[in-house]
Amino acid sequence: xxxxxxxxxxxxxxxxxxxxxxxxxxxxxxxxxxxxxxxxxxxxxxxxxxxxxxxxxxxxxxxxxxxxxxxxxxxxxxxxxxxxxxxxxxxxxxxxxxxxxxxxxxxxxxxxxxxxxxxxxxxxxxxxxxxxxxxxxxxxxxxxxxxxxxxxxxxxxxxxxxxxxxxxxxxxxxxxxxxxxxxxxxxxxxxxxxxxxxxxxxxxxxxxxxxxxxxxxxxxxxxxxxxxxxxxxxxxxxxxxxxxxxxxxxxxxxxxxxxxxxxxxxxxxxxxxxxxxxxxxxxxxxxxxxxxxxxxxxxxxxxxxxxxxxxxxxxxxxxxxxxxxxxxxxxxxxxxxxxxxxxxxxxxxxxxxxxxxxxxxxxxxxxxxxxxxxxxxxxxxxxxxxxxxxxxxxxxxxxxxxxxxxxxxxxxxxxxxxxxxxxxxxxxxxxxxxxxxxxxxxxx
Numbered sequence: 001x002x003x004x005x006x007x008x009x010x011x012x013x014x015x016x017x018x019x020x021x022x023x024x025x026x027x028x029x030x031x032x033x034x035x036x037x038x039x040x041x042x043x044x045x046x047x048x049x050x051x052x053x054x055x056x057x058x059x060x061x062x063x064x065x066x067x068x069x070x071x072x073x074x075x076x077x078x079x080x081x082x083x084x085x086x087x088x089x090x091x092x093x094x095x096x097x098x099x100x101x102x103x104x105x106x107x108x109x110x111x112x113x114x115x116x117x118x119x120x121x122x123x124x125x126x127x128x129x130x131x132x133x134x135x136x137x138x139x140x141x142x143x144x145x146x147x148x149x150x151x152x153x154x155x156x157x158x159x160x161x162x163x164x165x166x167x168x169x170x171x172x173x174x175x176x177x178x179x180x181x182x183x184x185x186x187x188x189x190x191x192x193x194x195x196x197x198x199x200x201x202x203x204x205x206x207x208x209x210x211x212x213x214x215x216x217x218x219x220x221x222x223x224x225x226x227x228x229x230x231x232x233x234x235x236x237x238x239x240x241x242x243x244x245x246x247x248x249x250x251x252x253x254x255x256x257x258x259x260x261x262x263x264x265x266x267x268x269x270x271x272x273x274x275x276x277x278x279x280x281x282x283x284x285x286x287x288x289x290x291x292x293x294x295x296x297x298x299x300x301x302x303x304x305x306x307x308x309x310x311x312x313x314x315x316x317x318x319x320x321x322x323x324x325x326x327x328x329x330x331x332x333x334x335x336x337x338x339x340x341x342x343x344x345x346x347x348x349x350x351x352x353x354x355x356x357x358x359x360x361x362x363x364x365x366x367x368x369x370x371x372x373x374x375x376x377x378x379x380x381x382x383x384x385x386x387x388x389x390x391x392x393x394x395x396x397x398x399x400x401x402x403x404x405x406x407x408x409x410x411x412x413x414x415x416x417x418x419x420x421x422x423x424x425x426x427x428x429x430x431x432x433x434x435x436x437x438x439x440x441x442x443x444x
Contacts, residue, residue, distance in 0.1 A: 006175035013138060013172060017113040024111050034092070040110035040120030043086065049124060053084040054441065057126035057149075059109055059140065060087070062094035064356075064375050065132040068155045068211030070101055071430035072130070072437070079434055082444055086124050090135075112137040121147055128440055133157050136166070141176035150440040152182040154433055155209050158193040159377065166197055174198025181440055184433055186378070186426065205436065208428030212358045212379070214420075219334035225291050226338065228263060228324045233340040233406055236265040236365075238332050239355035240345035244370075245277055247348060249284050250395035251402065256322075259406050265335065267326035269346060269355060274327040281323060288323040291331065337363035340412065341402045344369045348393070357383065361423045364416035366405050368392050379426060388419035 029035040036042050049055060058073060060066050066089065073085055087098040088109035098106035110116040117139040129144045131153050145151055158166075166173050177183075177199040184207040185191040191204045235255070237248040245266055252264045268277055274290075281288045326332060336342060342360035346352035347370030354373035357380055361367055367389040373380045383389025392398040405412040 003171075003175070006171035009169060009172035010138060010142065010175055014114045017111075021111065021113050021116075024113075028111070029108070034108055037108040038111050038116065040116035040118070040123075042107040043105070043120070043123050049086075050084050053082050054080075054127040055124050056083050056085050056128045056130065057124060057144075058085055058087045058130045058132075059135055060089050060094060060098070060132040061135055062089060062091040063097045064211070064353075065089075065135075065155070066094055066097045066101060067356075068209065069130065069132050071210050071213065072154060072433050073102055073104070075430050075434035076437060079438060080441065080444070083441075086126070112139045114139055114143070117143050121149075127442065128152065128437070130154055130437070134159075134162055136173055136176060138172055138176045141179050145179035150182075151180045152184065152437055152440060153180055153194075154184045154207075154437070155211060155428070156183050156185045156194065157187075157190045157209075157378070158185075158197070160193075163193045163197070170197060182436060184436060186428070207433050207436070209426050210428035210430040210433055212423050212427040213362070213430075214424065214427055215333070215362050219337060221334050221338060222291075222331065225324060225326070225331065225335060228265075228289060228321075229335075229338040232261045232263045233259060234263045234265060234338060235341050235343065235402060236267065236332075236336060236339040236360070237343045237345060238265075238267045238336070238359065239269040240266065241269055241349065241352055242273065244345045244348050245280055247395045247398065248343060249280070249286070251398035252323075253284075254395070254399040255402060255406070258403060262406070263322060263324065265324045265326055265339075267332045267335075271327060271329065274325065277325060277327075281325065286323045287321040288325050289321040291324060291326045291328045333359045336360045336365055339363070339365045341365065341405050342367050343392070343398060343402075344373075347371070347373045354380070357389065358423055361388070361419035364413075364420045366390075366412060366415035366419055368398060368401050379422070382422045382426070383419055386418040386422050388415045388422060 025035055025038055029038045058069055060069050076083060085104045087102060087104050087106035089095045089098060090109055095106045095108055098104060110120040121143055126149050128150045133155050134157055141151060174197055177197055180199060181203060183194055183199050183204045185194060185204055186209045188206055191206050194204060195201050255262055336359050339360060342365045344355050344357050344367060347354035350372050353375035354369060357367050357369060357376045367383055369380060371391050371393055380389060390401045392401050
């Protein structure tokens with residue numbers, strides 16, 4: 001009965017795509033090349049594939065999912081040099097991240113219209129399709145399987161909230177999930193929910209989330225920024241979004257009244273905002289150091305409650321800036337290990353979903369973050385439950401939560417250890433995942 005109903009729902013789903021296609025294109029493709037990619041014609045027109053290699057289609061939603069699949073792609077590539085990876089994402093930011101971080105061919109994913117998916121598959125003819133997390137697009141699954149492509153879900157997750165939505169169209173989703181040859185779930189709970197939706201139990205394994213990797217203990221930190229942290233407690237505000245730096249600076253000014261030696265590191269998510277933040281810091285009255293220019297900038301005026309000791313670097317006096325502006329790429333993750341407390345941005349306002357909570361947690365640092373952390377809901381909830389993380393909504397709450405950990409070093413150390421322990425529970429092994437996937441590939 002479910003199979004018959006599933007087939008009917010697939011037909012209805014595909015029929016609805018025809019009137020919806022122009023609107024989807026208008027919303028999701030703002031130039032000619034993007035429209036071509038959304039129609040499944042990007043690779044067909046823009047790039048010749050190496051037909052001597054086995055094509056592997058990797059689909060991820062956006063930047064976070066690209067980071068999650070990156071170690072798997074790297075392990076597969078090292079195991080099998082006869083593979084060619086074709087990456088698709090749902091967002092332009094994800095596509096750009098795939099090109100930069102994976103150094104692979106990447107484009108926007110075709111819309112799940114039956115003809116656009118058919119056009120895409122006709123050109124690339126993948127031997128294997130890897131779908132990350134919860135990207136359960138029916139035609140991706142059904143048409144790939146019909147063409148002989150092996151299907152695998154990696155870092156697969158299915159929240160209780162998503163489960164409720166999918167239950168409304170369970171026969172449709174079950175029709176696609178039943179075609180999956182392998183589902184590598186993040187947790188036992190995720191695995192159970194996939195089975196309830198129609199996945200075959202014998203094709204599911206729990207392998208954790210390879211997005212969460214525990215770093216090497218001997219991560220290098222550049223001397224000029226390590227010197228800034230020397231001998232002082234440190235609050236690192238990482239991956240901040242517009243409007244969040246002002247909240248952090250207000251909280252920091254309040255914290256200085258009780259912790260006058262406290263240093264602050266501001267690390268914006270996007271470096272094109274650095275000039276704006278230079279003005280923000282100057283207007284706030286803080287002397288600061290730029291990681292890219294290791295000479296301090298004097299605050300233009302003293303502010304009440306802030307003992308400012310920074311001076312112009314060209315006056316020859318000793319400079320002791322309070323704030324480090326981390327305006328370089330790739331240094332934040334390792335710098336977290338010098339933090340006393342961390343705040344992770346992209347989370348105080350709706351729309352961004354929060355940045356990586358794993359980076360400070362992996363380095364045994366207690367984590368503060370805003371209420372909008374849906375991109376990292378599982379990890380965030382577990383950090384809160386373990387007393388290793390806390391939600392803050394404004395400058396007052398940020399200052400209060402940070403002060404609790406700054407006041408009690410023993411409690412802070414224990415919270416940091418629990419943060420790393422939580423991450424260990426969730427961390428996946430990309431080598432094991434790659435080994436599972438190799439069983440779906442033809443032998444060389």
